[in-house]
Amino acid sequence: MTEFDVRKFSQFNNMIDFLSNWFPFNTSVLPSMLKASLVTLGMAFLGSFAGLLVALPVSLLAAKNTAGPFYGAVRIGLSFVRSIPEIVLGLMFLTIVGPGPFAATIAIIVHNASVLSKLIAELIEAADKGPQEAMKAVGARPLIGALFSIFPQIWPNVLSHYFYRFEVAIRTSLMLGLVGGGGIGQQLFVHFKTFQYQTVAVDVMLIMIIVIVVDFLGSRVRQNVM
Amino acid sequence: MSCNDALLIVENGCVRYQHAESYALNHVSLTFQRGEFVCILGKTGAGKSTFIRTLNGLQALTEGNITYNGRSFQTLDREGLRRQRKKMGMIFQHHQLIPRLTVLQNVYTGLFGSRSTIRNMAGLFDESEKRLVRDVVEQVELLPHLNKRVDLLSGGQRQRVGIARALAQSPDVFLGDEPVASLDPGTANRIFQLLRRLHEERNLLTIINVHDVKLAKRYASRIVALKEGRVVFDDRPEALTGEIEDMLYES
Ligand SMILES: Nc1ncnc2c1ncn2[C@@H]1O[C@H](COP(=O)(O)OP(=O)(O)OP(=O)(O)O)[C@@H](O)[C@H]1O
Ligand SMILES: [Mg+2]
Numbered sequence: 001m002t003e004f005d006v007r008k009f010s011q012f013n014n015m016i017d018f019l020s021n022w023f024p025f026n027t028s029v030l031p032s033m034l035k036a037s038l039v040t041l042g043m044a045f046l047g048s049f050a051g052l053l054v055a056l057p058v059s060l061l062a063a064k065n066t067a068g069p070f071y072g073a074v075r076i077g078l079s080f081v082r083s084i085p086e087i088v089l090g091l092m093f094l095t096i097v098g099p100g101p102f103a104a105t106i107a108i109i110v111h112n113a114s115v116l117s118k119l120i121a122e123l124i125e126a127a128d129k130g131p132q133e134a135m136k137a138v139g140a141r142p143l144i145g146a147l148f149s150i151f152p153q154i155w156p157n158v159l160s161h162y163f164y165r166f167e168v169a170i171r172t173s174l175m176l177g178l179v180g181g182g183g184i185g186q187q188l189f190v191h192f193k194t195f196q197y198q199t200v201a202v203d204v205m206l207i208m209i210i211v212i213v214v215d216f217l218g219s220r221v222r223q224n225v226m
Numbered sequence: 227m228s229c230n231d232a233l234l235i236v237e238n239g240c241v242r243y244q245h246a247e248s249y250a251l252n253h254v255s256l257t258f259q260r261g262e263f264v265c266i267l268g269k270t271g272a273g274k275s276t277f278i279r280t281l282n283g284l285q286a287l288t289e290g291n292i293t294y295n296g297r298s299f300q301t302l303d304r305e306g307l308r309r310q311r312k313k314m315g316m317i318f319q320h321h322q323l324i325p326r327l328t329v330l331q332n333v334y335t336g337l338f339g340s341r342s343t344i345r346n347m348a349g350l351f352d353e354s355e356k357r358l359v360r361d362v363v364e365q366v367e368l369l370p371h372l373n374k375r376v377d378l379l380s381g382g383q384r385q386r387v388g389i390a391r392a393l394a395q396s397p398d399v400f401l402g403d404e405p406v407a408s409l410d411p412g413t414a415n416r417i418f419q420l421l422r423r424l425h426e427e428r429n430l431l432t433i434i435n436v437h438d439v440k441l442a443k444r445y446a447s448r449i450v451a452l453k454e455g456r457v458v459f460d461d462r463p464e465a466l467t468g469e470i471e472d473m474l475y476e477s
Contacts, residue, residue: 130322139312139339152326
């Protein structure tokens with residue numbers, strides 16, 4: 001099905017030929033590619049962070065213990081949005097608002113809002129009931145009770161989910177770059193198509209650095225909030 | 227005392243949980259006055275928690291009625307119940323503090339019932355509220371730990387935070403659901419001394435579940451015993467004989 005065929009690897013020296021084209025690195029593009037990397041980083045950060053901001057209130061409506069009468073509708077709506085692949089969302093917004101990072105960012109926001117809403121709703125449902133009952137007992141209004149008794153306990157997990165989504169959003173924004181969403185992903189695609197392999201090498205290196213750095217920061221943050 | 231002094235009245239209170247075959251609380255009628263320090267006894271499953279939770283409406287009665295401060299719970303909607311409840315402080319066996327928040331922050335939540343949502347959200351507290359919170363923290367002797375996270379405190383200290391939170395409500399009634407059940411005897415005694423002192427200073431009505439008969443005899447002014455959801459004893463501690471005790475705890 002995947003056309004797997006070991007014989008295709010027999011042309012191994014082709015690969016070496018191909019990789020040798022990557023050297024020497026075209027360092028003259030470094031400044032502008034750095035800028036493109038920042039755009040990608042920005043898309044991923046803004047997209048996932050705005051997604052988190054949307055998800056926080058929505059998750060309260062999507063958790064059984066805090067939801068109002070619209071629990072079912074909210075859950076179904078979230079599943080629906082979540083089932084749309086990000087690339088489809090990206091293509092959709094690219095046609096609506098035109099090519100560039102803006103469309104890609106909106107796609108990332110929409111997707112992450114729906115994913116984080118579900119994840120946070122599950123944390124809310126699993127939160128210790130004791131403090132929630134205590135807030136009821138002091139006569140706090142339901143919203144205040146939920147905010148203060150649930151969020152402090154789940155906050156480390158929320159951040160941990162958020163950082164994971166941020167890491168994923170970087171990969172997504174690279175991919176959305178390929179279809180015209182801007183950033184280093186788009187540059188990589190263009191350089192590849194125009195056979196500028198020495199520039200491709202710079203792009204790939206920058207992408208690897210971003211992923212590693214964000215990964216590292218994510219694990220640091222996760223450790224510190226516990 | 228005349229009936230007019232009654233602060234909390236339970237009439238024919240019944241609770242039957244969904245799918246349960248028998249009553250968790252079976253036609254209980256009791257009248258409580260300000261100044262009474264009541265301990266509720268009964269073996270496990272007797273209905274103590276159910277009873278205490280009906281008193282502030284955390285658990286609704288399935289039959290019967292509760293009147294607090296002259297207001298019948300039956301006539302109240304959710305918001306009305308909430309307003310009644312804010313003057314009833316409650317402490318729990320597992321203290322049910324908010325983890326990761328400090329002592330101070332936890333005690334502040336005791337004020338939530340009497341303040342607007344906006345002020346609670348924004349964390350705005352005026353001078354008199356700040357003083358009140360400090361005072362109650364001082365009364366439970368936790369000033370040195372004011373800014374410590376509650377998850378870092380000992381069991382006895384946590385229970386004192388729970389008491390401070392309830393005190394911050396400026397309550398008329400203090401309810402306790404086995405507040406010392408997870409503490410060692412010495413600490414349990416000190417918590418009861420503290421409760422007794424606060425009770426007298428503020429002339430409260432205090433109603434507490436305990437499973438330790440000795441504690442009840444030592445601190446209560448009145449003991450109510452439940453068995454299978456029914457009141458089987460209601461008198462002064464001296465009247466609780468060994469025979470009645472045996473009857474209470476026999477299986
Ligand atoms: N939420 C519930 N749903 C169904 N049955 C319940 C529920 N809570 C308690 N019960 C039942 O009601 C009866 C009284 O329970 P309750 O918790 O009030 O007893 P208790 O005296 O507090 O016991 P313990 O000393 O173990 O805390 C028990 O038979 C119990 O199984
Ligand atoms: Mg109990």
